[in-house]
Amino acid sequence: MKKIAVFLFTSVALQNIAAQNLIQAYKDRADMVTQANISNNLQEFSNLGVKTTGSTANTDALNWLKNKYLSYGYSSSQMVEDPFSFGSTNSKNLVITKTGTLYPDKYIIICGHYDTIVGPGVSDNGSGTSILLEAARILKDIPTEYSIKFVHFSGEEQGLIGSNHYVNNVAYQGNTRKLDIKLVFNIDQVGGQIGNLNNKITCERDTGGISSNNAASNTATQELAVCTGLYSPLQTSISYAYSSDYIPFEEKGYTITGFYEYIKSENEHSTDDNLTNIDPVYVFNVGKAAVGALQHFAVASTSNNNNLQVNETPAKDPLQNIRIYPNPAKDMITVETEKSKQFSIEINDMAGHLVLSSENQNRINTSALQNGVYTITIKTSAGNLTRKIIIEK
Structure with missing residues (x-):
């Protein structure tokens, strides 16, 4: 019992x-x-x-x-x-x-x-x-x-x-x-x-x-x-x-x-x-x-298109062309966006506190972050993309 x-x-x-x-x-x-x-x-x-x-x-x-x-x-x-x-x-x-x-x-x-x-x-x-x-x-x-x-x-x-x-x-x-x-x-x-x-x-x-x-x-x-x-x-x-x-x-x-x-x-x-x-x-x-x-x-997709198949990428949604890797990460995260696009990045912990931010930088140093789960938000003129990332050292 x-x-x-x-x-x-x-x-x-x-x-x-x-x-x-x-x-x-x-x-x-x-x-x-x-x-x-x-x-x-x-x-x-x-x-x-x-x-x-x-x-x-x-x-x-x-x-x-x-x-x-x-x-x-x-x-x-x-x-x-x-x-x-x-x-x-x-x-x-x-x-x-x-x-x-x-x-x-x-x-x-x-x-x-x-x-x-x-x-x-x-x-x-x-x-x-x-x-x-x-x-x-x-x-x-x-x-x-x-x-x-x-x-x-x-x-x-x-x-x-x-x-x-x-x-x-x-x-x-x-x-x-x-x-x-x-x-x-x-x-x-x-x-x-x-x-x-x-x-x-x-x-x-x-x-x-x-x-x-x-x-x-x-x-x-x-x-x-x-x-x-x-x-x-x-x-x-x-x-x-x-x-x-x-x-x-x-x-x-x-x-x-x-x-x-x-x-x-x-x-x-x-x-x-x-x-x-x-x-x-x-x-x-x-x-x-x-x-x-x-x-x-x-770490499910944040797209609201519930008909997506595994590995399927919406052709007309520029946000879906953004890549964030590696995940889990140790000391560095790479964010790939379309060239010449203006963007900003915010990383929050699970309590919602902003722990890291940058503008127009594709390589983000995460060495100061402790192990755990975070959200990363990429803000662009086309909209915002939020994903879960894991820091695992």
Whole structure:
């Protein structure tokens, strides 16, 4: 059972940050999460019954997920089944990969488990499953600099068996790291109890295990909290990560963060974890936060043309010809603009403070900046372009 120890981000502070850092394109997409889609996903998940790992219902849920992704336009080549077994039980994880434009071999993993025990598990974890599906639907044709893996784990309820298998056989093989994972973003039990004041979400950070990845997790979780305030109406709290599918990743040194309901519903692992007791509006709001945060972590395009394909550049938009590299950067960033164009550059930290500015300079010295995530805005006569940059020394 989760005992939540927290410190709160005040709504005033979040609103202040939001006023300075909101990226309109990200918000527009977060607002594309619909209550109808979330509720429909929850209903269909519930209809699949008790999805115990290895059961027929568990296989039915896997096939339901695959058909959902196909209906969104993902190809079968983007979907990989990851089979595993324990004892006489067999099941599969499902992995859908959306390739990044600049860093195709570096991944943001957004994950949640789809297996249940005893009841239909509409909160634990139909809620996270529904949000992953909605995020995949909305971002399908949005270019992101980093690749995204949407991962649906099975075997979570039996002791993180599916995620352990994936980490130790796919992400790692023996002592060799095979997947370069920037961040693991886990969503588990965010259904809320109907009737509770469900206006706050817990953002989970790494506080134990391998200590070398704790600082990076803390930074990512702070960013998750900020994004939640930017792109959803929810308030946030910070707690510690444990007992869900991000843990096997943490144990291999990867950076993790996650969402978990703030007021614990206490319905998990029982027949009471059903549609009657869940708060679908809460799931909807968490979904908006997740879509906003996922765009931030994967560095989504800021163009509002949602029909863009990966590597597609709008021919008539001069702002899209601007290149910013490398990203992540160490001591220098190059900004390529059209020659003879007048432009200025502003770099802000995640609190919205201006930390660096220049005019008509293509090479920007960033050696004085600390490691972290920043926004860079290039202002030209044709308009402004804002991108996320990472300083990583």
